[in-house]
Amino acid sequence: xxxxxxxxxxxxxxxxxxxxxxxxxxxxxxxxxxxxxxxxxxxxxxxxxxxxxxxxxxxxxxxxxxxxxxxxxxxxxxxxxxxxxxxxxxxxxxxxxxxxxxxxxxxxxxxxxxxxxxxxxxxxxxxxxxxxxxxxxxxxxxxxxxxxxxxxxxxxxxxxxxxxxxxxxxxxxxxxxxxxxxxxxxxxxxxxxxxxxxxxxxxxxxxxxxxxxxxxxxxxxxxxxxxxxxxxxxxxxxxx
Numbered sequence: 652x653x654x655x656x657x658x659x660x661x662x663x664x665x666x667x668x669x670x671x672x673x674x675x676x677x678x679x680x681x682x683x684x685x686x687x688x689x690x691x692x693x694x695x696x697x698x699x700x701x702x703x704x705x706x707x708x709x710x711x712x713x714x715x716x717x718x719x720x721x722x723x724x725x726x727x728x729x730x731x732x733x734x735x736x737x738x739x740x741x742x743x744x745x746x747x748x749x750x751x752x753x754x755x756x757x758x759x760x761x762x763x764x765x766x767x768x769x770x771x772x773x774x775x776x777x778x779x780x781x782x783x784x785x786x787x788x789x790x791x792x793x794x795x796x797x798x799x800x801x802x803x804x805x806x807x808x809x810x811x812x813x814x815x816x817x818x819x820x821x822x823x824x825x826x827x828x829x830x831x832x833x834x835x836x837x838x839x840x841x842x843x844x845x846x847x848x849x850x851x852x853x854x855x856x857x858x859x860x861x862x863x864x865x866x867x868x869x870x871x872x873x874x875x876x877x878x879x880x881x882x883x884x885x886x887x888x889x890x891x
Contacts (some may be wrong), residue, residue, distance in 0.1 A: 659740060659767065663729065666736045667714055667769050668822070668873075671836055671847065674707045676765035693752050694760060703748075706739045718844055743812040752757050788817050789881040790870050795852065801863070802888050803854045806870050814851025823848040825868065826882075827855060832865040832889060839882045842869050857890045 659673070660666040676701065678691030684692070690700050696890045716723040743749055750765045752758055763769070788808070796803040806825070808817050816823070826842035845855060848870060853865065867887040872880040 653837055656827045659743065661736065661740075663714075663717065663736070666732075669709075670707075670710060670739070672822075673766055673836050674703060675847070675849075675887065677703065689765070693755055693758065695748070699746055700746065701840055702742065706735060706742070710735050715843070720840075732855065748799070771870075788872050789822065789871060790883050791884045792868050792883055796885070797888060797891065799891060800859070801854055802866060802868075802890075803852060804868060804886075806848045806851055806853065806883075808872075817872070819874050820872045820880075822873045823870055824873055824879065825853050825870050827859055827864050827866055827868050827891070829857070829864050832863065834865070836867055836885050839869055839885075842867070861890045 659669045663803075666711055671682045677693070677695060678688050679694040681687045681689050688700075690703075692750060695703075710732070713728055713735065716725075716728045717722075717732060730808050748776045749766050752762055753768045755762070790808050791807050793807070794802065795805040804825075805814070806823055808820075811817055825845045825848050826839070827845050828837060829844045830837070846853065857866065865887045866889075869882050869885045
């Protein structure tokens with residue numbers, strides 16, 4: 652079940668999609684454990700985990716600037732992100748991270764999916780199936796819980812029972828913007844990407860200096876080709 656190639660995207664857009672999923676997954680607690688992460692279960696050493704965290708920190712800083720096309724998406728920022736991609740792909744190959752997961756006898760389908768491994772796994776059967784067009788599919792955001800400096804949001808499809816995803820939906824992308832409580836909601840292009848929704852829920856945290864302002868949220872679905880659906884209706888809540 653080994654493979655000689657890595658499975659992260661090579662462009663900034665595709666790498667952002669795959670890298671975020673993988674790095675979130677390895678620091679998530681392994682199913683049934685309260686102490687061991689997925690990365691530890693799969694044999695990643697503390698040094699490798701620390702190095703990956705460093706790559707993620709560099710990426711998050713750059714992608715935040717890259718997301719603002721008007722003010723901060725500069726050539727220097729793009730070059731920095733492309734350097735992270737190049738260095739991480741080389742690090743992955745040198746340290747046999749993806750290959751190690753592919754060859755790990757305890758690896759599960761969830762592990763393969765998180766590391767984007769298809770070759771030699773059951774996931775290969777669906778690799779060449781064209782993803783459905785996102786069309787007009789959209790999700791709905793509702794407030795699940797509000798507390799001091801945090802909002803927990805539930806993101807669901809109106810056509811699916813519970814928190815499941817519609818057929819053809821690979822991810823749900825989540826965005827926010829924080830503005831004055833009485834300000835008009837800006838267009839979607841001004842919102843900042845927060846992350847992927849996991850199991851229909853996402854929690855956003857805020858700092859003390861934002862108390863009294865209003866956080867607005869938007870979500871949209873994405874298929875496996877990176878095509879996005881229609882943004883949801885924005886919902887906004889005061890930061891307390």
